[in-house]
Amino acid sequence: MIGQVGTNDRVLSTAPRIRARCGNIVNRESHYAMASSRQGDLFASDPQAELFDEDRPTPVYRADPDKVRNELLQILAEARAASTLPWEPRKLSYYRTVFPQMANWLPDDEADQLRFEFAAELARLQAA
Template identity: 60%
Template sequence: MDGNDTDLFGNAPPQADLFASEERPGYEFRANPDRVRRRLNRFLAEARAARAMPWPEREARTIETIFPQMANWLPDDEADQLRFEFAQEIERLKKAA
């Protein structure tokens, strides 16, 4: 449809159809690796320093979920090492409970 097309009743197409074939510029988020690294290391340090789970249950589940995802913003070898160390600490803390 070009801009002059109308339906049988003389109505222009709905606005949503006007943009259906156009690509829209998207927003691409890029995390700051230094900030990510600091935050992950902070979580890891808290876990290492604790004798029992240092976070309330809900927060602990959230951190366990986001930690591996946040690590994706780091180089693969660094991310894998941090994930491994964090998983070890979480297992230790769960056994201590």
């Protein structure tokens, strides 16, 4: 029975190859473990957590009334100098929306006066 290979012989002859393959798998897994160690820990404390601290007051934006006033007066001066609507429809729609809102940054009486003058200029230009 020289040419016959028994079951035990086959298992024994493949064992080194299996061990080598398993070793490769273990090496690959350790490689991935090393790569993942560069990632942050999901359960570690977040160094930016204080950015979302609810105890901090929310910053409030306050426009500079002088800058707002100057911009509104420029828009109003452009309307006053024109004999027909000086803006394309898209910009006109923008000014109709934004002008009254920007005026909210000014004292009430001044804001009301500028809104009134802007509406009067628009009415004049649309009638032309």
